[in-house]
Amino acid sequence: MKNIIINKLSEIEQNEKILLAVESGSRAWSLASTDSEYDVRFIYVRKAAFLSD
Numbered sequence: 933m934k935n936i937i938i939n940k941l942s943e944i945e946q947n948e949k950i951l952l953a954v955e956s957g958s959r960a961w962s963l964a965s966t967d968s969e970y971d972v973r974f975i976y977v978r979k980a981a982f983l984s985d
Contacts, residue, residue, distance in 0.1 A: 937972055948976040 941953055957971030958964045 933970060937970060941972070941974070944974075944976070948978055951975045951977060 941950055944950065951974075953972055953974040954960070955971065956973045958968045959970060
């Protein structure tokens with residue numbers, strides 16, 4: 933799953949610069965169940981091309 937998350941963040945970085953990404957939710961607190969999803973929150977900056985619109 934780690935590789936899937938890293939790949940998805942790389943896709944997002946095509947348009948934004950990710951400054952910080954952290955795991956959140958039940959998995960971050962070691963409270964995950966077998967059907968828990970993976971939650972990732974991040975801080976980003978839009979690239980200049982998006983700021984000039």
